[in-house]
Each structure stands twice: as structure tokens, then as C-alpha cells.
Amino acid sequence: xxxxxxxxRFIVGATILSFSxxxxxxxxxxxxxxxxxxxxxxxxxxxxxxxxKQVYCWGKNSYGQLNQGTSGAGTEIYVPALVNVPGL
Numbered sequence: 001x002x003x004x005x006x007x008x009r010f011i012v013g014a015t016i017l018s019f020s021x022x023x024x025x026x027x028x029x030x031x032x033x034x035x036x037x038x039x040x041x042x043x044x045x046x047x048x049x050x051x052x053k054q055v056y057c058w059g060k061n062s063y064g065q066l067n068q069g070t071s072g073a074g075t076e077i078y079v080p081a082l083v084n085v086p087g088l
Contacts, residue, residue, distance in 0.1 A: 030079050031056055049080065053088065056080035 035051035042048075046059030046066060057066040058080045064071035067083045 031082060032080050048083070055083045055085045055088065057083050 032049065032051055037049050037051045039050040040047060043065060046057060048055055048057040058077045061068060061071055061075040061077060062073065066077055068077065068081065
């Protein structure tokens with residue numbers, strides 16, 4: 001499955017500003033395997049994907065932003081996990 005990746009790099013204190021857009025192929029495993037991802041949202045250290053009308057999130061959960069019932073240090077989720085979103 002091809003995945004479109006966007007990379008933006010800023011380096012403070014130098015005049016380096018780069019922007020690249022590339023099409024890559026990646027293996028998707030786990031709960032997202034075989035699902036059609038229609039939207040991805042990213043935060044500072046977390047991300048969520050809408051796949052087959054369900055939401056999956058992963059990353060830091062310091063403030064409960066992943067809606068997994070726990071929050072604070074040490075509650076990171078390293079692989080996409082299904083999130084209950086009422087009304088979706």
C-alpha cells in the first residue's frame with residue numbers, strides 16, 4: 001500500500017529550510033492492517049487515524065488526549081489502539 005510522506009525540517013540558527021514530499025511503501029500491521037485510512041490528525045507527540053469509520057490513536061497520553069482512561073507519565077501507547085468515540 002503506498003503511503004504519502006511529508007517531511008518538513010527547520011534548523012534554527014542556520015539558513016537550512018527543507019521540504020520534501022515522497023511516495024513510499026510501508027508495511028501496516030496490527031489493528032490498522034487491511035483498513036482504509038481516510039484521515040490522520042497529529043498533535044505534539046500523538047496521532048490519530050480514522051479508518052473504516054473507527055478512530056485509532058497512539059503516542060504520548062500525558063493529558064488523556066488518547067481517550068484511553070488513563071493519563072500522565074508512562075501512559076504512552078506505542079501502537080495504534082481503538083478509541084471509543086460516541087456518535088461516530
